[in-house]
Amino acid sequence: MVDKSEKFNWFVRLGYFSRAILYFVLGLIALTSAGAISQGTDGIFRAVEEFPGGNVLLWIMVVGLFAYALFRFASPLFDIENIGSDAKGWGKRIGHAGSGIAHLVLAWTAYQFATTSSGGSGGSGASEATAGVLSIDFGGVVIGILGIAFFIAALAQAKKAISGDFMNRISASAPSYTRMLGGAGFGARAVVYAVIGWSLVNAGFMSGGAEDVKTLGGAVASLAGTGWLFTITALGLLLFGVFSLILSRYRIIPELDRDAGVPQFRTS
Template identity: 30%
Template sequence: MNVLARVGYAASGLVHLLLGYLAIRVAFNQSGETDQAGALAEVAELPGGTVLLWVIVVGLIALSLWLIVQTVLGVGSASKKRWVRSLVAAGKAAAYVALGLTALTFALGQSADGSDSAQQASATILALPGGQFLLGAVGMIALAIGGYFIFKGVTRKFEEDLTIPSGTPGRAVRILGVVGYVAKGIATGVVGILLVVAAATLDPKSSTGLDGALKSLAELPFGVVVLVAVGMGLTAYGIYTFVRARYARL
């Protein structure tokens, strides 16, 4: 489980490297999806891509199981911090399960569209009683998660997650962590904003997931520069996650 969990971190690192590449490519007016589905589609096109996709599936599911174990072990503790860690671990487990299932779709030779999935999910929520408030709450949670990523990067709390090597390699890991977490926080926060907009306007088409979030950055003043910066940040996060695969405290 320990080894497979590290494989899961490496798989996540690969996905984020491709996300960064796709974001930069879209910034320069090239087509493509800039979300996890788009990244996994790129993996499928690589030589031996199907085998690599199955490795990603196994690694991500194993990492999810490890996080679920971590969640359970935190239950029953009198420590408030332990409860917080359990909730964070549960949230991460859910995210990795979702990414693992998306990878499984591609490994089985099928395809997925992240934007369409996000819109369908938003439409389903809006159709529920009180769906507008529920979707707005989901958007606020995404905003909070984005803020947490930025906070974790700026305060370097990510250093608690791994044993950082000494010297120049350690300084490089810290830089990658700061830049990567801030960029990931910005991307996640924009997803949250789009969800809130979808709830406020009762228009599920406004909720386009990570793909729409990153592409919306390109529409801002100096948007190309912003999107390239976020793309480079996601690339940095991918490299950091590869490092975490080696040095993570499991």
């Protein structure tokens, strides 16, 4: 009989597997298809849709991305990874909540493609949501603060890339090249998060409009004219997909039981 903890582990591992598909396809189409990457995040799911068995993959991504979002929400709600409740701990837990929201949006986009023949929302979802927030009192401040949060997240991604402390959360049985893959992937994500952060700060505090706000795919597409930076970022995102696939097998998943003790991967 499979207990709750084992079911939870498989649920989270499916989330990492879905994230692997997402980033691998994002990096692949950025390197090989200018037309697809220009469509932003919709281009990622449209590319998956066109794969053999693409609709099945989309449904796997719907469930997996939703699972990953729930896993991230468990951090601020229950401190499942025992990060702590000091300022540093809450900073990381709030960051995990932001990741949860982002992956819920991705899961919803995957659902739209999985359930409709034409798929997608035309890439306007982020703009519509931003326009709605900007229309309320202090909406610009909210969007601007979210942009600052993305800048902070970008710095955190860069720190992971340099320090390699993410390896503390991975089984020692993982392949020896996992550190390299993760470093390249987190470095690429730092660039993408910075682009998204700038688009939000521009929309919230400066002269930019809601239509200028970048999603994951849109941020990569905006780098298309930067030459080597675009190529290195796209390659890093593809490698992050491979890294996420390794995590789906070797990531140390904390127990659901809050009384189980501090996980072995906790860092100071």
